[in-house]
Amino acid sequence: EIVLTQSPGTLSLSPGERATLSCRASHSVTNNYLAWYQQKPGLAPRLLIYGASNRATGIPDRFSGSGSGTDFTLTVSRLEPEDFAVYYCQHYDTSPPRTFGQGTKVEIK
Amino acid sequence: EVQLLESGGDLVQPGGSLRLSCAASGFTFSNYAMSWVRQAPGKGLEWVSGIGGGLDDTHYADSVKGRFTISRDNSKSTLSLQMNSLRAEDTAIYFCAKDAIPYNGVWDPFDFWGQGTLVTVSS
Numbered sequence: 001e002i003v004l005t006q007s008p009g010t011l012s013l014s015p016g017e018r019a020t021l022s023c024r025a026s027h028s029v030t031n032n033y034l035a036w037y038q039q040k041p042g043l044a045p046r047l048l049i050y051g052a053s054n055r056a057t058g059i060p061d062r063f064s065g066s067g068s069g070t071d072f073t074l075t076v077s078r079l080e081p082e083d084f085a086v087y088y089c090q091h092y093d094t095s096p097p098r099t100f101g102q103g104t105k106v107e108i109k
Numbered sequence: 110e111v112q113l114l115e116s117g118g119d120l121v122q123p124g125g126s127l128r129l130s131c132a133a134s135g136f137t138f139s140n141y142a143m144s145w146v147r148q149a150p151g152k153g154l155e156w157v158s159g160i161g162g163g164l165d166d167t168h169y170a171d172s173v174k175g176r177f178t179i180s181r182d183n184s185k186s187t188l189s190l191q192m193n194s195l196r197a198e199d200t201a202i203y204f205c206a207k208d209a210i211p212y213n214g215v216w217d218p219f220d221f222w223g224q225g226t227l228v229t230v231s232s
Contacts, residue, residue: 035218037154044204044222045154056209056220088154092216096168098144100154 002027002091006101012109019076021104023089028069035090036065036074038083039103045088049074076106084108111135111221113205118226125195125230131188131205131223138186142166142208142216145179145190147201148225157203158190162212173199195230202227 003026013019023034032052037045047056049065052072062077076083089101117129129145144159158169158179167179178191188205203226206219 033215037219039154044224045219046222047209047218047220050209050218090154090156090218092218094215096156096159096216097170098156098159098216100156103153 001097002029002099004089004091004099004101006087006089006104008104009102010105010107012107013079014109015079015081017079019074019079019083019106021074021087021106023067023072023074023101025070025072025091029072029091030093032068033092034065034067034072035092036063037088037090038085039088040085048087079106081108111207113207113221113223115203115205115223115226118203118228120229120231121195122232123196123230126191126193127195127228129190129192129203129205129226129228133186133188133205133207136207137211138181139183140211142212143181143188144206144208144219145188146204146206146219146222147199147228148204149198149201152201155201159216160188161216192228195228197230200228200230 005024007022034052036049039045053065086103086105092098112134114132142161145157160179176194180189205223207221208217209220210217
């Protein structure tokens with residue numbers, strides 16, 4: 001089972017700044033089957049990125065994903081007020097479980 | 110429009126049972142793998158169970174294996190989760206989630222989620 005470790009736990013930034021979130025896997029992720037989700041309080045998560053670097057439908061281009069193997073990054077180029085939320089990475093593959101990282105909270109500085 | 114509507118959450122005593130349901134609409138339900146994901150109060154996301162295209166293609170997190178059973182009724186576009194021997198640590202919001210791509214042997218990310226149903230296990 002792959003364990004995903006996200007860092008930092010909390011990121012304090014101002015609107016307009018760049019956010020860089022990390023997700024490290026305990027073993028190499030097959031075919032870069034790595035997704036990122038955004039979750040706001042009281043709401044269900046929303047898929048942002050799949051296949052490590054592909055934006056999901058309707059996701060603004062200020063969100064980008066990169067990485068391969070065991071190290072992955074989610075970047076928000078310029079934070080908008082609505083981007084302050086918790087972000088999770090997730091591994092998926094031919095066999096479950098589909099584990100999540102513990103999350104990174106992006107808060108307003 | 111894809112919609113997932115969970116129901117069945119409740120307050121239950123430790124050792125008790127509960128059955129959650131998820132009514133799906135807006136897509137060809139039988140073509141997609143479906144999962145349950147939970148979130149304990151103030152905590153992160155935990156994948157609980159998934160079911161693929163075949164009714165016997167089921168998988169569970171170690172934390173619920175042997176206690177929870179996932180099933181689907183493709184004729185009614187409904188996903189279910191039978192939860193037995195409930196424990197305090199099962200307290201969470203339970204989300205129903207749909208795979209992004211029609212099932213082809215690969216378990217995909219979740220492109221649609223329900224709003225969740227709250228399960229509280231307490232005496």
